[in-house]
Amino acid sequence: MRILGLLFSLFFITHLTVAQLSSPSRYLGYELGSNFTYHHQVINYLNEAHTAYPKKTLIHNYGTTSEGRPLTLLVISSEKNIARLDKLKSDNIIRAGLSDGKTSTDVPFVWLGYNVHGNEASGTEVALKVIHHLLEGDEVKLNDALENLVVIIDPCLNPDGRERYVNDFRMKKGKFNNSSVSHWTHKERWPTGRYNHYLFDLNRDWAWQTQRESRLRYEVYKEYMPHVYVDFHEMMPQYSYFFGPPAEPIHQSITPWQRKYQRIASDNYETLFKENQWDYFTEEIFDLLYPSYGDSWTSFNGAIGFTFEQGGHGVAGLEFKSSNIIQPITLKGRIEKHFETSMISIYTASENKKELLHQFEHFFDHAPNNGYQHFIIKDSFRKKKNIDRLLELMDRHQIAYSYATDDFNVTAYDYFSNSELKSKVNKGDIILNVHQPKGRALQVLMEPFTERTDSLTYDLTAWALPFAYGVEALAVKHKINHSFYSNQTFKNNSTEENGNTLFIPWSSVDNIKVLTSMMGVESVFYLDKDTVIQEMEFKKGDSFIFQPHKNLMKDLIKESSFKWLSLSEDDFNNSLIAFKKPKVSILGGAETNALDFGALWYYFDEILNYPMSIIDTENLTTSKVLKSDVLIISDGRYSPNTKKVVDNFVKSGGKVILFEDAIKIMSENSLTALYESLNRTEVQETRSSRVKGRKATNMNAAGCVLKVTLNSESNISNGLEAYFNLKQNKTFLPLLNENYNLGVLKEDALVSGFMGHELQERMPNTSIITSENLKNGTVIYFVESPVFRGFWWNGMHILSNAIFFPYNE
Missing domain, CATH: 3.40.50.880 (Class I glutamine amidotransferase (GATase) domain)
Structure with a gap:
């Protein structure tokens, strides 16, 4: 009997051990904060966490970077919430007005994003500590938070950049840490780890969606639509710690509730920092005007977006000391501060979950009544591909649009003339109405003028997409009382293949891409002046290919706006010049x-x-x-x-x-x-x-x-x-x-x-x-x-x- 009891005890202990997640230090084989962790080790630890707690976690692999590194989230909550995660997500999409139905759950999402700048490298180390604490902690407050919330851990938004930093640092690291500013571990090689593979700043790309990491992450983001988004950063070592509220100017689309919640959370952060006698500052330097930051674009999508910045950066390494810093800055200390603010962000959301859910729904329910109410993009054969690019971005942002069913006149701001005037809207022009769930985001992207409460700002003060895309557009302040085709039912007329001359206007980057790919394969000509032939108007730079191989290029030219014409070289009266494909x-x-x-x-x-x-x-x-x-x-x-x-x-x-x-x-x-x-x-x-x-x-x-x-x-x-x-x-x-x-x-x-x-x-x-x-x-x-x-x-x-x-x- 004693032997059976002993065996039972060993069985129980063994299974209890399996259910536990090793601390990051034990798992990595070095104390957390004594070195920088490779990305593959981070991913392995996420998988280890999911293996230990399969009912409290979900691994979400959402793609790979340009260099092939995995982009991975770990979702953590109570067993009950993980079991019904799909329902929680679908209810949240209903709250955002992006799907029909009724909600029956009340669980907000909190998204913690680390290391969007690869050389602000404490963030990923913090993520490991947060994961371990959420799964192994046993405080009542923590358990309540996981019942009340779903926490999404994004341990590294920029794996390629961070790995560039980590590899460089570990290559230079010797047996002893050296805190001297002159030591080579405190000086990164070009191009530094801040940027992704193509050396883009991913914290400037949320709205524009140019980079692979941004696009892949945004697809997952839209599945959850978090109520709180926290972006963890580091600044140069001479600074202390920044948390919100942000500095002015703050974009006018940030709601009173979003401002209020920033202060609610800020009070909790201040209490923490005062108790620990840590230096900090708030409402300085880091404003909330430019729309493409992690904190700003998530705010325009209904979340409360936060930025945390602490002294450290790629300069600090494992330990850093200079003449203007009283105490050495250590990686361990940097991890501790970001860990504590991570946990307070979770607890604050848990304590305010009811109001978070209510105000989130209110954000999408109430379209902005001030400013421009409609934006109109003029249809154009020449600018068709630019328009397609712009509408593709609108689709990505879940912004609805429609098409005019007939001609009418409006008084509107004209982007190209920079003036208010009476303009004609033609059948087929694209209409975007701010009275839709993503109306605030639409207004932010298209507004010709951005109101500022302060001229001293951290980034751009203008970005209206019609200027960026070079498309003719109008902004209308009043309601338009006309019927429109939805973007689901409107069909553009296709181009028929009549004639043996391919005409592609030099009017968009997509057209240029197609034309330059043909250079060297076909003879591509361009006009050296504006020309009218058979009542058809052509512009200087317009391009032509005579007697091309249609079957070889039919798929390629679909990426451009083109026409087949019955014209010959002789019709152009020596106004054509052959392109030379440059090296x-x-x-x-x-x-x-x-x-x-x-x-x-x-x-x-x-x-x-x-x-x-x-x-x-x-x-x-x-x-x-x-x-x-x-x-x-x-x-x-x-x-x-x-x-x-x-x-x-x-x-x-x-x-x-x-x-x-x-x-x-x-x-x-x-x-x-x-x-x-x-x-x-x-x-x-x-x-x-x-x-x-x-x-x-x-x-x-x-x-x-x-x-x-x-x-x-x-x-x-x-x-x-x-x-x-x-x-x-x-x-x-x-x-x-x-x-x-x-x-x-x-x-x-x-x-x-x-x-x-x-x-x-x-x-x-x-x-x-x-x-x-x-x-x-x-x-x-x-x-x-x-x-x-x-x-x-x-x-x-x-x-x-x-x-x-x-x-x-």
Whole structure:
């Protein structure tokens, strides 16, 4: 009997042990905070947690990064809630007005997101500690919270960037920790771990959805539609700890309840920090205006969005000490603070769950009554693919739209003319109404002007999508009393295959993608001037392929707007020029600005699908670049060797395209026209050297939109009905020879967003796109990167013009 009892006890103990989750330290084999954890170890620990507690957890693998690393969530709650998780999710979609039905559950979702910036590396370590505590903790308060809530742990939003940081750090780590600021573990190599594979800042991509990680995560996010979203960050080591409420300006679409809840939670965070005698600050620096942050876009989707920032960052490593820091900053200490605020975020939501659910439903029930009530996108064959891109983004954001069934007139703001006027709406134009569940998000994306309570802001102050996509649009303040087709029933007329000449207008990046893929396979021609043939109007840059192989290209051309015509080359009276497919190289490496380089890399790889070479500045020689026809150089700080190589390339007949500070490569060359006419101090004043503080706002351009007058005689204007530039620095270029000035700013160029009054006074009759000949080559200067953040389609189009057409011949 004793033997049976002993066996029973051993059986019970064994099964009890299996049901337990090892602490992160025990599982990893080192104390949490004594090293940085590899991503595969993190994923393994999530699987271990699910194996130990299969009834209290759910593993959600939602895809892989560009480099193939898994993107994984761990959902944690009570056994009861996990068992009915699908019902909880469907009820929440009903609350958001995105599905019909009645709700019968009352459980909010809290989403904790860590490490969107890969080198703010304490976040993922924190996630491991939170997971262990939620599953192994036994306090009444914790158990109540898991009955009241579903907690979603996103341990690493940016695995590629974080692994870049972790690999670099662990490679440099020796036997002893060294807290000295000069030690090499406190200095990351280019391009740093902050960014994802294509060197994008994923915390600026929530609304624009350009990156793979953003798109995959957003699909899962929409399944849950959390009521609280918390984004964990780190800032430079000299700062303490930031939690909400955010600083002004706060976007006007943030509701009174969202502001109130920020203060409710803030009171709890303050209590924690005071009890532990930890330094902190709130309502400073980190505002809530720009819509594409993790905290802002989730707020525009009904959640209470939080940002936490603590001193540490990639600089701090495992331990950091400098002259302006009293106590050394340790990874263990950073983990502790983010862990505590993670838990308080959960407990605060649990205590306020009833009001969270009520206000969440209210958010979607009540459309905004102030501001513009309808937005109209004008239908256009030429801009069809840009319109499709914009509507694809609306679909992704679950924003409904419809189509006008007949013609009518409205008084509206016209984006292209930047004025209020009476406009005609045609049958087939797209209508977007703010009176829908995602009406606030729609208003944020389309608003031509954003109200600001403070001119000192952290990011962009203008972003309206019609400017970004280059589509003609209207904004209407009053109700429109007309019937519309739903987006489910309206059908566009298809293009019939009559004729043997393929016409594709050079009017969108998608059309350009198709045309450039045909270069070298078919003879592709473009018009060198506007032309009318058989009462058909064609624009300069429009492209034609005569007698093409229809069967070979029928699938490819579906990605463009096209027509088959019964025209021959003779009908064009010698106004056609054959495209030459250029060999393109771009510079990468430590001399380049990682963000601007990444956007350029992404443009070629993922947008244009056009092969190019990336040449590292560290190994740059003239012989390497001479294999190219076009050399594109993004913002950066360039060495004398780079300048010499570029100069040789231009003199040998190459085309160089320079962005932002890369302009200095040629502006400091005494042989250029720009050198002679430039006040050199102007080109020095870029984003990287802004004067800090409020006095600087007089000379600041905080992501404002400018209407650029393009040189209609130049190829730079091909396919563009209007060009809007997203201005972020305070650089303008002087006007050169008339033919060299490709994009000029006039007195009324400011369309939307903030620009300091002193900068506005300097702006008229300056240029932001300029070109010149040097010896046998061509140089094109862009004061701003036209591919900024991968969402400014108008800019990607104008860069394509600079690449594929000749200048100053």
